[in-house]
Amino acid sequence: MAPVNDVVAWGESLDRLLECKAGRLVFEDFLRTEYSEENLLFWLACEDYKKITIETEMTVEAQRIYAEFVKVDAPRQINIDCVTREEITESVSQPGPNCFDRAQRLIYGLMENDCYPRFLKSEIYQALLEQQ
Template identity: 75%
Template sequence: MLAPVADVAAWAESLDQLLECQTGQLVFEDFLRTEYSEENLLFWRACEGYKKIADEAELAVAAKRIFVEFVQVDALRQINIDCVTRGEISGNLSRPGPGCFDRAQRLIRRLMENDCYPRFLKSEIYQALLERP
């Protein structure tokens, strides 16, 4: 699972660089787990998969699953979003479209970019990968 050091160094360029790399996502998820905030990345990833679903029935099932796992109050992996966004998603569940979670996904991405990602770059996990031979 070790990525070349050049790839690891590229993760520091932007959160996008990190998220575009499968190994980067896994390492970031490990880091987030140490901070008890892996639900952010898991939600972001679920939204990315959700947007690729073309079948309406499948979309509805996936929307409900994402809502139950991440969005509803007291969800097992509840994400930190405002009640307006939570309510908007809840209202969209009767006829969920591909953009059902876009606003929440943007909020969570911004949270990761401004909060978790800078700490990740300073973390022992990331620094150890950068410094290996």
């Protein structure tokens, strides 16, 4: 069970939710019920990607993220515009540390404005609040 202050803090902002491991797990469970957990998984993959400093590792990870989330018909294809998708497609062979930034910002906005408000009203979150 998450500490009281954590569960309440998750209601303050999406950032507060995402910076807590338990919060991310609960949010992922919620997103799975809406068939949109790829948004969070992509966002987390981008956060890890930004920490990579070795160029060869960056290329391998960029191609993995591209194959899993970005390319058309990817198994967990994220909902981004074709211009952003095309930019990533062009840069993924020689990716820089910011290659997914635009897509990550779009997905964050989608989560913040769409998924997160529904999460706060969800039975999953409300049940946790009631247990406090």
